[in-house]
Amino acid sequence: MNYYSTNHKAPTATLEEAVIKGLAPDRGLYMPEEIKLLPASFFNHIDTLSFQEIAFEVATCFFGNDIEAADLKNIVCDTLSFDIPIVNIENNIYSLELFHGPTLAFKDVGARFMARLLRHFIRKESRGQVNVLVATSGDTGSAVANGFLGVDGIHVYVLYPKGKVSPIQESQFTTLGRNITALEVDGVFDDCQALVKQAFMDEELNRQMRLTSANSINVARFLPQAFYYFYAYAQLKRQGRAGNVVVCVPSGNFGNLCAGLFAHRMGLPVKRFIAANNANDVFYQYLKTGTYTPQSSKQTLANAMDVGAPSNFARIAALFNGNHGAIKAVIGGATYSDAMIRESMKGCYTATGYILDPHGACGYRALKEQLQPGETGIFLETAHPAKFKETVDDALHINLPIPDRLVAFMQNEKQSVPMRNDFHVFKQFLLSR
Template identity: 40%
Template sequence: MKYHSINDPETKTGFSQALLSSLAPDGGLYMPDSLPRFGDDELARLGVMPFHACAAHLSRFFVDSHFSDNDLRDLCADAYNFPLPLRTLDGQILDPAVPEPGDAYIMEMWHGPTLAFKDFAARFMGRTVSHLLAKSGETRTILVATSGDTGGAIGHAFLNLPGVRVFILYPEGGVSSVQEHQLTSMGKKYNVKAIAIEGTFDDCQALVKHAFADKDMCAKHQLMSANSINIGRVIPQSFYYFWTSLQIKAAFPGRPIVYGIPSGNLGNLTGGLIARKMGAPIDKFVVGNNANHPFVDYLDTGVYTPRNSVPTLSNAMDIGRPNNFPRILDLFGGDHDQIKNICTGFHYTDEQTERHLRKVYSRSGYLMCPHTAVAHLAMEDFASTTDKAYTKITVSTAHPAKFKHEVEQIIRDSVPLPASLARSVKAKSHKHLMAPSLTDLDAYIAENI
């Protein structure tokens, strides 16, 4: 598999170089030159595999000769040692062999170590990077901006890996208190440092982009990105859409499948669209945005207008300039009609999000994080616009306890902390407060490598 820059399709490299360099020399995002396409027999075979085995098989088509088949099997088995359940609001978990009647499921993606969907991409990425650096003896400085869960997942995935230093940039006051504890409690002496930026997530993301645009700074620190600008974050996000759609199709072969996704930087949606192009039996995607909705506006108008982000309850989606929009254009040759035929979008205020979260909890006892509530509300609104019978899958991206304070205020009830979060909250925090200055960031990295 070769990867090309979306700025210049003639600028190509292999997986390992794309992963470790993050961006193409011309500053463009990398995308696969082509995608594998699986027929019915192969889909049936992949569908009966456990998730980690299916992921290992799929990853073979995206990596290069630095990874053997055994490497990939071991890597994925280690990365994906937690469940990926599809659950109804009343608690029934989908078993494709003996499915209960139902047409709506929650895909709970928060059973990994940091209780967020970012664990799926971060753990694959951490293990692939570690594998390559162990072979070459090289080092890397990972720079990552986070609006919530990415930083915790990346920090955990790379914690104490030899040859790697991690610097996590997050907006001061722009993540939940529980998320901040996760980001800042990995220990002062370890290889993961948290930097609170005086600004928005867009400021954090812009600072990371400016760092990678500075060739001297990149070379001096051996910079690598773990944000979704790195193709190593996006590719594994296709794996869970691919595998879960096969489970759903086995259970309900006569119904088309639609996924509802809470979306900010569009990496999750990009992964789903890649899975669909590989033959995953997915009919549509419903995109839920909060008050930051340039992609939903693009779906409605055909015009993409990035803008400054505004803070909301669903903070991980507070992104006005989504990194992966150019990748979606690349997948479809810039054809708005094709994209709109597959993707439908809705956007919501915090008041609407709160009301829906509270309604679902009061009626079913099922508790969602604010991001999941946005996606579930979008799915309900989509369902009201069509007479077609779908199997509807809402992507649940984080454990509600990661937003303990906010959710408790909405439902007027207590939200217990899982043990891992309780440990983070009790641990001592270590963070460095910084203005959004490339000079200050360069100096801080130099002092802490």
């Protein structure tokens, strides 16, 4: 399958080219030329399939023309070595727990898949070293760093905003060493993302280094996230609750919601989506006004959603041909202050005993406010609440235990490089490596 740029000023690319390049030469995001519709028979028996079997069917639609079936199956099964269960929180509201992977965050799926796909291409073509650039507001850095850790022929540079990720999140990508370099940028997430995008557009840098991105701008990162939407539906179907499904996605850079929209285009029976924002409400305002106006990001308790210029808005616009009405027909919105996030965490815990992380709290609250009679709601619980222990403890007045996997990261020594928010400084650092 070929991939086109959302800016429509670059040649189409093969899957391998799109994955290696990350960003199209015209600064657009790659989109598949075709979104294949899965047959009705697949949904009729989806509840009898394992997570890996479901994911392989979906992956075949995206990547089956470019990768041998046996290789693709190995990539899928190696990626999905953990479960992603739905948990009934109350009445008709379910949590899709995406934190059972190695770094306890939803990005383990996309990052692990991309690492294995990139390794497949490198081995196949005997390529030289590939340098992966990734900007993170929290969990992307840890998922990508751990997904690529020790992979021959790949070096990862993680750019993160100084003082704006939780200590536990920071420890997951600054303590690894080996082929992982953490850059502590004096700025916000949008600054980190801008540095990555500038790097891809710099001719000298690209002549001397093979660069790709592991943010959700890369098709190999965001497309595999469609897997767990299908799996969530399969689990609901096993319980006889698969009618009138509404999915609420805590949204920052909008790669996760994009993956859900792709699943919907492939035939997944979702009635509608809700994009739950924190105070960074660019998309919420777009839904209200029809005008997309990026802003400087605001720092909030739900830091992984602190994005003022979401890259994947371009993909949503492309998917709906820029039709604001068509987007509103499928996607609703919500926006919550820090005080409302704390209130939601406390209310859910008091009523049900379930502990939400700040991002999941946005999704849970949006469903509580917007779910209609006869609908079944799923919100994405995108990270383990212990990754935000200080916030959780403060909101719920508890002492949340930290899982052993996170404790192990925190015991290692921090290794990071301070970096000014200056592209010239960043470029010279990369060229000196």
